[in-house]
Structures are given as C-alpha cells and as structure tokens.
Amino acid sequence: MARTLAMFTDTSLCIGCRACQVACKQWNELGLEVPDWTGTYQNHTHFTDKTFRLVRFIEEPKPSGDLAWLLMSDVCKHCADAGCLNACPTGAIYRTQYGTVNINQDVCNGCRYCVSACPFGVVSFNETTGTAKKCTFCNDRIHNGLGPACAKACPTESIQFGFRDDLIPKAQKRVETLKAMGFKDAQLYGADSAGFLGGLNAFFLLLSKPTTYGLPDNPKLPQKNIFVDSLLSIGSALLVGLGALVAFRQRGPGGES
C-alpha cells in the first residue's frame, strides 16, 4: 500500500467562493440539478448524487448579536474505518492503494445500504444510473499524479492535498496559530487516527464545535452494533426454539390426534 493520501480542509481560510464545488462538478461531469432554497447562500442542503463537494454557509450568532459566517467546504471523509465500505454487499465499494474509498460503478447494484450506513450522509443514490455515488477523491487524477480537482481549484489553500502524515503536523500548527489569534474553539476534526472511525482521510480544521457545522461530535461506526445485536438475536432464537419444542412436547388439552 502506498502512503495514505489526504485532504485537509482548513475552514478558517474558506471564503465561500465555491470554486471547489464547481471544479468538482466540471471534472467529474456531474451535471445540473434543481437548486434548493436553504435560506442562506448554501446550495444544496445535503450532498447529492451530483454534488460531491458542498460549501456549507453557517451563520453563527456572536455575543454582540451579529451573525458570523462559518464557511466549510464539506466532502466525503474517506474514513479509515468506513461504514459504507463495511456495509457494501457486492464489493463495489473498495479502498484504493492510497487509502481513499471509492465506489466501482460497474459493480454497484443499487441496494442503497451504503446510503443509510454513512455516518455523514455523504453517499447518495442516482436514479438514472441506479447506483450509489460519492466523492471519488478524483480517483482518475490521483492515479495520474494530480491532486483532486477541488484542492487544485481552491484559491486560498483552504483545501490542501498531500500525504496524510505530512498534512497532520501542518494542521496542528495551524490550530496553535489560530488559538493564539483568539479563535479559542479552533480544533481539528478527524485528524486523530486513534479517534473516531480510525481517523478521516479528509479531515478538517473547524472554528466552532462540530455540531455547529452539522457534523456529529463522535460518529459511531454502524457495524459496531453487529456483535451485540447478533448475540441478542441468538438469545431470542434459543428462547423461540426452546418454546416451540416445549409447546409440542407438553401434555395438555387436545389429547392424541
């Protein structure tokens, strides 16, 4: 396996220009969609089968009563322990040699389990192709020595592309700088490999707590439940089986047939 690639999205540098969102659409030939009215500049509300990069426009009330912009270019997190990849019953979702998570469009049969299994609401279903869609980390580009289209297009280096172990110290340094500047809530999201989901290969620097951005504080791998749920099912099976045997074995009304 090659060194793990990553995208580091530093939301403190985002100016909301959406060059990333457009570049992603152009490169990946994602096509038109009907826009949502979200009450802010953000479009769309969610990731869709044609929107893999999504700039979130969040208005956070300041103590003064004004609103502060929180801008965040959101994307598939390419989790080290990915709910979608675990859930996939066809093997269509796979991990590349660079550690990114991709959906093989020629194998996916459109069962949509991954859509429900993503802790971030990233994977979307495309009615036309009948398959699941999400950010490919520009799989074609990274296999040809290029960075993802979004990172390439970003004019402020809010989206940085590189090897994960190179980007993390840079990100940590940036948090220190921001804290010194007075952004007391500045924090990394998904940088810790020992943290949730084994760390995210697309990780973020946030200026407020994750829930402000619609991100779960401590996302749980859905498949963690399988063990306990299965044990309880086995318990239920034993009781039901035993109950059935007892029911037929009992002596009682009815008599011999």
Place this chain on the structure above:
Amino acid sequence: MALLQSAHWPFLIDVYFFLGGLAGGAFVIATAALLVNSVRYREVTRVGYYLTLLALLPCPVILIVDLGVPVRFMNMVLTFNPRSPMSMGSWALLGFSAAAFLAALFTLLEDLGKARDLSGPKRIVGIIGGFFGFFLAAYPGVLLGATARPMWINAHTLGALFLAVGASTGAAAIALVLVALGRRSRDGIARVGTATVLALVIQLVAVAGFVWSVQSSGSTQALNTLALIISGPYSMLFWGGAIMLGSVLPLLLGVIGLIRPSAGLTAVASVLVLVGGFLVKTVIMAAGQA
C-alpha cells in the same frame, strides 16, 4: 443536527421483511413439530413446509426488483462480507431457499405416495434449514441496527424482535391454514397456538427492549425518531395496531386457548398476530427512514 441520508427503501421491502420472517418462523415451527413427534404432528410439519416455500417464493423477486440495477443481483452472492448483514442475509436467503425447497419436495413426495416416510431426510434438512430460517428472520433487524439512522443504530433488540415476529407470524400462519383445512389436527392447532403465545411473549419483551435501548441512548435525533412511533403519526399503528390488537389481544386469546382450545379463537388470534407482526416491522421501517 447531523445531516444523514436515508436509503428510502420502499414499502415492498417491508413486505419482504414480513414474508422472509414468516417463512423462517414457519420452517422452525414445522421442524420443532417434526423433531418432537413426526407422526403426531404430521399435519403441522406438512403445512409448515409448504407455507414456508409459498412465503419464500416472492422474496427474491421483491429484492431484485428493488435494486437500482436489477440485472446485477448476482453481485450479492459473488462476495462474502461478514461485516455486512445484507451480504450475510443474501447468503442466508440462498441457503434457506435450498432447505425450504428440499423440505417441501420431501413432503410432496410423501403426499404423492412416491415415498412412504421421509422423516429422516426431513430432520436433517429441518435442522440445517432451521438455522438459516432463524438467520433469515433476524438479519433484517441486525441490518437496520448497522446503519447510521439515529433510531436504528441505538436500538439493540431489532434482530431479536424481528426473529420473534418471524416465529409468531410463522406459527400463526400455520395455525390459520390448519384451521382452514379443519381436519385431524386439533391437537396440532392447540400446540401451534402455544408456540405462538410463547413467541408473542418474547416479541413483547423485545419491543420493550427496543424502546428502552433507544430511550436510554440519550441521542436527541434517536429520541425524535422514536417519538414518531410512541407519540407521533405512527403511534396509532404502533400502540393500537401492533401492540394492543396485534400482540396483547392475541396473547390473551392464546392463553384462553391454552385452557379451553377452540379453533375459532385460534383463527382470530392468528389473523391478529399476522397483522400485528406486519405493523411492528412497517412502523419501525417507516419511522426509521423518515
């Protein structure tokens, strides 16, 4: 507010969960009867194995039709992924189909007089198939628990619940057919009634476990989803349909039946159990995906 997406599995998938569970449950009940006394409960086993195959037949069709690319349905069984309940479920469906086919075939051969007594081979198929039957009934619940949907991910007894519903509906379906056939099986009907009662008790415990585990999770989103069921738009279907009419009432009728067996009472209770089992699964599916 985390931005999750839903698979939006259609109503047909609820039907599959119901039929698959019923098939698995009926097979297990039929096998239990066979193992205890193959002569005395001959009718129970016979009806159970035929019913299993009948309930199972639409299942693969439903699943394939619902795929985004139906022609690629075979991809499900070209992979074996133990971390995906859907992958394991596909294999279980395949294995169970084989067992259900063989069990029904052996029964048919006996009925046609081509073989006198196939209870030996039926026992082997019944025991192996019974494991698959349990798996087929339970896996949809485990599958829902292994998603990021707030209520499902925090409910740990969905597999146990779906299995118990499979058993109660499977037993109820057998009882209903036995009553309809109305011959030589009064003892069998009473015993199937007892099995239904026991499955209903486990079913009610599992429902309580489901509500309790979601409530104790402390997740706001999970509680909001649960509220759809216990006090929101689905509460009538849940409390009135699934719990009172579909579980508690047939449980009471079943207990009365234990003391004073009556084919009519069993038939009414069985219909209620079938409706209740279907509603339990449908409500959990609808609220979980909302």
